Amino acid sequence: MRGVATIGVRIAALAWSMTALGRADDRLLFETDIQPILTARGCNAGGCHGKSGGKNGFALSLFGFDADGDHRSIVSGARGRRVDFAAPDRSLLLLKATALEPHGGGRRIEEGSADHQRLVEWIARGAPRAGPADPRVERVEIGPPPRLLGSGEALPLVATACFTDGSTRIVTADCAWQSSEPVVVKVAADGLATAGALPGEATVMVRYMGLIATWDTGVARPQPVDPAAYAALPRANFIDDLVYARLRHLGIQPSPPCSDSTFLRRAHVDVIGRLPTAAEARVFLADAAPDKRARLVAALLERGEYADFQANKWADLLRPNPYRVGIKATMALDAFLRDAFRRNLPHDAFVRELLTARGSTFRDGATTMFRDRRSPDEIVTMVSQLFLGTRLECAKCHQHPFERYGQEDFYSLAAFFSRVGYRGTGLSPPISGGEEFVTLADRGEVRHPLTGKVLPPRPLLAEPIALSERDDPRVALVEWMTRPDNPFFFRAAANRVWADLMGVGLVDPVDDLRATNPPGNAALLDALAVEYRRLGMDTKRFIATIMASEVYAASSTPDATNAADHRSFSRRVRRRLRAEVLADAVDDLTGVPTAYPGAAPESRAVQLWTHRSGSTFLDVFGRPDPNQDPPCQRDPDATVVQALHLLNGPQIAGKIAAEDGAAARLAAGDLAPAAVIEELYLAAYSRFPTSEERIALEAEFARAGRGRRQVVEDILWALVNSAEFVYED
Secondary structure, eight states: OOHHHHHHHHHHHHHHHHHTTTTTOOOOOOIIIIHHHHHHTTTTTTTTTTTOOTTBBOOGGGOOOOOOHHHHHTTTGGGGTTTOOSSSOOHHHHHHTTTTSOOOOOOSSSSHHHHHHHHHHHHHHHOOOOTTTSSSSEEEEEEEEOEEOOTTOOEEEEEEEEEEEEEEEEEEGGEEEEEEEEETTTOTOOOTEOSSOEEEEEEEEEEHHHHHHHHEEEEEOOOOOOOOHHHTTTOOSHHHHHHHHHHHHTTOOOOOBOOOHHHHHHHHHHHHHOOOOOOHHHHHHHHHOOOOHHHHHHHOOOOOOHHHHHHHHHHHHHHOOOHHHHHHHHHHHHHHHHHHHTTTOHHHHHHHHHOOOOOEETTTTGGGHHOOOOSSSHHHHHHHHHHHOOOGGGGGOOTTTTTOHHHHHHHHHHGTTTTTTEOOOOOTTTOOOOEEEEESEEEEEEEOOOTTOBBBOOOTSSSSOOEEEESOHHHHHHHHHTTTTTSSSHHHHHHHHHHHSSOOOOSSSOOBTTTBBOOOHHHHHHHHHHHHHHTTHHHHHHHHHHHHHHTTTTTTTTTTTTTOOOOSSSOOOOOOOOOOHHHHHHHHHOOOOOOOOTTTOOGGGOOOOTTOOOOOOHHHTTTTOOTTSSOOOOOOOHHHHHHHHHHHHHHHHHHTTOOHHHHHHHHHHHHHHHHHHHHHHHHSSSSSSOHHHHHHHHHHHHHHHHHHHHHHHHHHHHHTTTTTHHHEE
């Protein structure tokens, strides 16, 4: 069956080639017939001639976004030596591509192949280009219609280019194919999609002539699940309905609900960034009321630690290097963030205050964003990622390789920040101590880097916005962003909150929403965006909605159906505690606080105003590198250094053995060994020890030659070094 499918694809590709060379008007054009070959064979890829500056003196635009420049480089560049109109088959372009002449990229085209014949014929005809009246490709489509694949099934996909004159052409062989999840479904260069053995979802992307098309698919489990099993699942709100519908489609069952102790610890970590105390754990676990989880979430959202923790997350994204923008400006931004979350400022209002900020960098903390990012192209790169969930940086230099955005889209969006003005002391790293004022300048413009054309402010995928000289373009941008029909803003905001609570976004990474990186559950993401907007962008209420779902409360323990699932939320994703949360948890468990340089006495790690505050522990456990610009990337991976730091680090050992620490106090107290063990387990895990754990540890107290304090310290050391403590379950 596979052989037949492969032959079908090859026949289709051959039919395309014959059609292209034998059209009624007998045309063979650079844009529609030659550039696709260069892209499909990798000639204009980033690792070859498409990289900045080209390679070995021959430069092409990345993925062919600049047809004018590419044609000029091939036909006229290097004094025209790359093409030989008198002997087309001896053209240097072809001798290199077929490896008949030494070529660093190796053989990209086989001599005598359809690609080779097409290039020879094109050169023989004088290397013609498309004119204004020639049809252009307006979209590319993939067939057959999307469907799930069976385990191991192979299906040939066909790409069809649709032109402005209504004609179509099969272009399967001249496309770049890619799968979002190759383990689930891989796709070959000829469009053959092959399903793997693991259930899951994938999106196949095809790129042709700067256009993108996607084909959503997946692999269902071979053993069906009884529909009654899904009907019997507990449901709290629309989130459960949409997740269970997706799981049923894939034949996956969700894990059972987590225990009360797990929910208690999870909720504390997710909402306020700290572990519950032993006393709080006792009260919650003894509460028999059916609504105790909802009451817990409501109480946590009103605690003061909520603002500190949420501000700490946004500081990763916005906080600049104080040695670049100044200590006072950095502290002003930190104060703005904490105040915004204390006031529960709606997310759209939060974004509006940031993006339209004016005033002093000493008093108006939101202006620090513009002190750090000073040119429209710098500002728009950050704004598009944080608030539109779109990575536009690629389009700054060339056509986005996985999206429809190009340079004009990038610089038109950047034009909204062309009139950001400054008065006062500018930057003077490494110490920028002066006050600066962010204002609205009288004039400002952004030009296209290639054409020099002045670009009017234009939102993504929309028409330009007409503005007067008195209008602040940033205000117009925010108004467009927060319109109910905006295709980016609400989905990006909802996805970010979901990722914070669930450990992974519906779209992952959270700032990369695009057709070729689809959500794990598109219906759920759309519903969450609608709900967030309906709630008036009230983040606390939105968090409570997500945490009320059965999906949020699911166990992390996999079963036979969902062990391989990591995108459909059939179970909880375990993750290491955030560096600051883990540092505070160690302090709380050992009873010994850490003194951080540059911070007020008794400050917790989540309250630090700068990543420059010295802490080996925070650095080891992945807080952002302060030398990055901006310092926003965290390393989520577990490392040997982290394990060694907990096992042997003098800081941890000193806290455990401290004379004023928890171990010393418990050892000196009159609690029975069982009560000491219980106290430590509640503080570390928010649960009581099992009978096996209790019996084993009580035996340590009874062993001859061991002092009570030594045993307590050993238990405390073991708890700190356990995965149950370091990870959120």
